[in-house]
Amino acid sequence: VLVPFLALLGLASSKPKTLSELRYAGTIPQTSWETCGAAALATLHRLFGLEATEGEMLEGALQHQQGLDGGLNTLSLVRASGERGLPLRSYRMDLQGLQTYFARGGLPVILHVTRPELHWVVGVVLAEGFLARGLSWVISVSAAVYRSVRRRHPPSPLRAPSGPRPRSP
Secondary structure (H helix, E strand, O other), X not given: OHHHHHHHOOOOOOOOOOHHHHHHOOOOOOOOHHHHHHHHHHHHHHHOOOOOOHHHHHHHHHOXXXXXXXXXXXXXXXXXXXXXXXXXXXXXXXXXXXXXXXXXXXXXXXXXXXXXXXXXXXXXXXXXXXXXXXXXXXXXXXXXXXXXXXXXXXXXXXXXXXXXXXXXX
């Protein structure tokens, strides 16, 4: 299970990767403590084949809130994304709801967690025991929006490769 996931991220190779390469593979890293929301939003856009930078997302989100003190809020992220062509919806959801969402094949989401501290992260799958508590908000793309975006933009390099599966040595 881990090897196909690593291949999806382009990490299944014979050359060892640095911790930094592994940590930020397929993501847009945040550049300050307060920009995790903008980085998560840019990463989500990238996953759907829409190029975006942390700076562009930050600029768009700040148009919908007063300053960056304490980070970005849910509404500003949703509005900034919609203006860039990826309409999102936000939900309050508990861990069980998130587990059900991913078990049914849910698309990547932006999660707002509250423990150990407030932070926005992109979730693509929920590993058992990974997020035990502290879930606050979930920002997601509807399946209809996903299909529409896929028609307008080529798939991201993070998508699973098509064709036959590589053989294990």
